[in-house]
Amino acid sequence: MRPVRRFFCAPNVACANLPTRNTIGQNLFEKVWDAHAVRSLSNGQTQLLIGTHLIHEVTSPQAFGMLRDLGFKVKYPSRTFATVDHIVPTDQRVEPFSDPLADAMIRELRRNADEFEITYFDLATGKQGIVHVVGPEQGITQPGTTIACGDSHTATHGAFGAIAFGIGTTQVRDVLATQTMALGKLKVRRINVEGVLSPGVYAKDVIMHIIAQLGAKGGIGYAYEYGGSLLDSFSIEERMTVCNMSIEGGARCGYVNPDEKTFEYLKGRPYSPDGDEWEQAVERWRSMASDKDCSYDDVVNIRAEDIAPTVTWGVSPDQAFSINGSLPDPESAASEAERLSIDEALAYMKLEAGSAIKGTRVDVAFLGSCTNGRLSDFREVAKFLKGHKVADGVKAIAVPGSQIVDALARKEGLHEVFTEAGFEWRGAGCSMCLAMNPDKLVGDQLCASSSNRNFKGRQGSPTGRTVLMSPVMVAAAAVSGAISDAREVFEVERAVN
Amino acid sequence: MALEKITKVTGSAAYVPGNDIDTDRIIPARFMKCVTFDGLGEYLFHDVRKDENGVDRDHPLNDERFSSASILISNANFGCGSSREHAPQALYRYGFRAVIAESFADIFFGNCTTLGMPCVVAKAEDVRALAAVVEANPAAEVTIDVVGNRVLSEGIDFAVKIPQAAHDALVAGQWDPIAELQEGDSEVAQRVAALGYLPAGK
Numbered sequence: 001m002r003p004v005r006r007f008f009c010a011p012n013v014a015c016a017n018l019p020t021r022n023t024i025g026q027n028l029f030e031k032v033w034d035a036h037a038v039r040s041l042s043n044g045q046t047q048l049l050i051g052t053h054l055i056h057e058v059t060s061p062q063a064f065g066m067l068r069d070l071g072f073k074v075k076y077p078s079r080t081f082a083t084v085d086h087i088v089p090t091d092q093r094v095e096p097f098s099d100p101l102a103d104a105m106i107r108e109l110r111r112n113a114d115e116f117e118i119t120y121f122d123l124a125t126g127k128q129g130i131v132h133v134v135g136p137e138q139g140i141t142q143p144g145t146t147i148a149c150g151d152s153h154t155a156t157h158g159a160f161g162a163i164a165f166g167i168g169t170t171q172v173r174d175v176l177a178t179q180t181m182a183l184g185k186l187k188v189r190r191i192n193v194e195g196v197l198s199p200g201v202y203a204k205d206v207i208m209h210i211i212a213q214l215g216a217k218g219g220i221g222y223a224y225e226y227g228g229s230l231l232d233s234f235s236i237e238e239r240m241t242v243c244n245m246s247i248e249g250g251a252r253c254g255y256v257n258p259d260e261k262t263f264e265y266l267k268g269r270p271y272s273p274d275g276d277e278w279e280q281a282v283e284r285w286r287s288m289a290s291d292k293d294c295s296y297d298d299v300v301n302i303r304a305e306d307i308a309p310t311v312t313w314g315v316s317p318d319q320a321f322s323i324n325g326s327l328p329d330p331e332s333a334a335s336e337a338e339r340l341s342i343d344e345a346l347a348y349m350k351l352e353a354g355s356a357i358k359g360t361r362v363d364v365a366f367l368g369s370c371t372n373g374r375l376s377d378f379r380e381v382a383k384f385l386k387g388h389k390v391a392d393g394v395k396a397i398a399v400p401g402s403q404i405v406d407a408l409a410r411k412e413g414l415h416e417v418f419t420e421a422g423f424e425w426r427g428a429g430c431s432m433c434l435a436m437n438p439d440k441l442v443g444d445q446l447c448a449s450s451s452n453r454n455f456k457g458r459q460g461s462p463t464g465r466t467v468l469m470s471p472v473m474v475a476a477a478a479v480s481g482a483i484s485d486a487r488e489v490f491e492v493e494r495a496v497n
Numbered sequence: 498m499a500l501e502k503i504t505k506v507t508g509s510a511a512y513v514p515g516n517d518i519d520t521d522r523i524i525p526a527r528f529m530k531c532v533t534f535d536g537l538g539e540y541l542f543h544d545v546r547k548d549e550n551g552v553d554r555d556h557p558l559n560d561e562r563f564s565s566a567s568i569l570i571s572n573a574n575f576g577c578g579s580s581r582e583h584a585p586q587a588l589y590r591y592g593f594r595a596v597i598a599e600s601f602a603d604i605f606f607g608n609c610t611t612l613g614m615p616c617v618v619a620k621a622e623d624v625r626a627l628a629a630v631v632e633a634n635p636a637a638e639v640t641i642d643v644v645g646n647r648v649l650s651e652g653i654d655f656a657v658k659i660p661q662a663a664h665d666a667l668v669a670g671q672w673d674p675i676a677e678l679q680e681g682d683s684e685v686a687q688r689v690a691a692l693g694y695l696p697a698g699k
């Protein structure tokens with residue numbers, strides 16, 4: 001019998017055991033925390049129940065090893081879901097893989113999923129993909145729940161109003177063995193973004209702008225709640241892009257309150273509740289949203305019209321600015337530490353203080369990742385890419401975030417738009433976001449990338465250079481052969497009007 | 498499970514300067530193609546320690562004077578980026594037993610604590626002073642008094658912060674939470690039943 005995997009709540013039961021509070025409203029983080037708090041631990045942390053556990057091949061094998069060493073079983077195998085994403089090749093997808101280490105990892109995951117009876121979206125299922133794309137598209141990611149995954153971008157699932165934590169391998173063991181983990185409660189910072197974006201500015205620019213404003217460590221100790229009229233107007237996939245990069249801002253998790261769009265998105269997905277359970281679930285999900293009169297530990301207000309197409313110029317995600325900005329001068333830095341950081345970043349990126357980044361030659365264009373590898377990303381790029389060609393000397397790859405994204409894009413003929421323009425259309429996986437598979441930068445190649453990290457060596461070459469930007473900006477870089485303002489390359493203003 | 502009570506860490510130290518030293522830098526992704534953590538120590542800071550031809554670059558950990566260091570000193574936001582436990586594991590297997598920095602990324606901090614490797618937060622000027630001592634005398638003994646939240650070395654004595662939960666867990670020898678989490682089994686079952694979305698009775 002297929003185990004029950006649906007997420008729903010028996011009416012009125014969930015609330016019965018909640019600690020009563022006489023205070024005014026609660027925010028979503030507090031509600032979810034209270035609903036999942038099992039008890040206090042001796043060190044003052046909370047034992048937190050994890051509703052959904054997602055695993056992949058890189059951070060789980062050692063956890064299963066520890067589990068075996070201790071003689072433990074997986075406590076709730078039906079609440080754990082596995083996929084393979086980081087090491088899968090995106091071109092040659094037949095096994096055995098040419099890389100024996102990658103091959104050993106996929107075999108190990110298969111063995112663990114088998115032995116512990118865990119649902120595994122393997123390559124042959126047609127549902128494989130990046131864990132943060134697969135969870136939402138299967139309807140596994142649901143509002144008001146706790147989610148954990150041995151991957152820092154688990155924050156992505158917050159787009160549904162889930163509290164989703166990236167965890168280390170020992171914690172993966174803890175969740176496997178007990179379906180709980182030890183955690184200290186976070187503070188909550190509300191980030192309001194009000195207004196509308198101008199044409200050519202996207203969700204990716206919004207989160208990069210927020211990180212540039214608040215800093216890469218600004219969110220330490222916080223959960224970020226994103227809201228305001230702009231977030232309300234965003235699609236679920238746009239919200240995923242925003243929540244995805246919470247971790248780049250130092251926050252442990254990020255979320256958007258669930259609304260009708262969230263429910264609409266989830267309706268009819270394989271693991272979404274259906275029938276009577278659907279109504280009950282929606283009722284519960286709705287009740288988990290932050291109350292109007294709740295309080296926050298901090299509030300930040302951002303105006304949508306201040307956000308420009310944003311690119312990184314350095315080796316930390318907060319080293320970002322408007323595409324039309326000029327590179328900072330270390331000599332005018334506010335502190336010695338900042339001067340060193342700017343110096344180091346410019347030297348690594350081989351960029352010159354005071355000059356523009358626009359016009360910098362690009363060797364590689366990468367479209368994909370859990371930040372921007374969903375159907376809406378490829379659709380948006382395809383709108384502009386038609387009739388353009390990738391510039392000579394640029395290697396451009398488009399990598400769908402999952403096999404389902406791949407199939408849907410093909411159905412719409414999107415892959416043809418990309419291949420006609422000179423992009424390679426690949427199979428699903430993390431690919432060049434962190435280059436654990438064969439997709440890597442070579443030497444000091446510069447990559448225009450729709451991914452989320454511009455760390456030194458992130459894309460597979462110890463001297464490789466990454467410039468983060470929105471998917472449409474990546475396409476503009478690909479066709480012009482240089483970092484460009486997509487609004488100029490594609491005459492965005494005209495195209496949308 | 499009886500674990501070691503981590504009340505203090507003593508040893509020589511190495512200073513690896515820089516803000517926002519991310520886990521990709523601590524252990525580059527390609528070395529995570531493994532199914533155990535064994536052998537990760539060898540690749541610690543690999544790409545900043547070696548050039549493309551595998552030749553040593555100028556890096557504190559390539560300096561023989563710091564080869565027996567067991568305490569790492571660094572600056573702000575140490576361990577940001579990926580949640581990979583491979584990063585603390587690489588530090589531990591290389592021989593480090595504690596990190597002193599101006600601040601730590603959350604996930605990295607938690608991962609270190611569960612390995613019994615204290616991460617202590619020091620003021621920027623204290624980090625600078627300690628780094629100066631260590632550079633002048635690489636053999637200088639550094640002691641992290643975990644119980645008393647202090648760092649001591651030659652002519653140095655300053656306060657550090659360790660979040661209370663981590664502090665208590667280390668000092669009490671309860672830094673690996675698994676045993677205590679398992680003790681909560683019946684309460685977990687109750688919570689599961691109350692929430693109604695996990696299959697009960699498993």
Ligand code: SF4
Nearest residue numbers: 153369370430433434
């Ligand atoms: S796409 Fe990149 S950031 Fe996302 S899970 Fe894969 S490697 Fe991590």
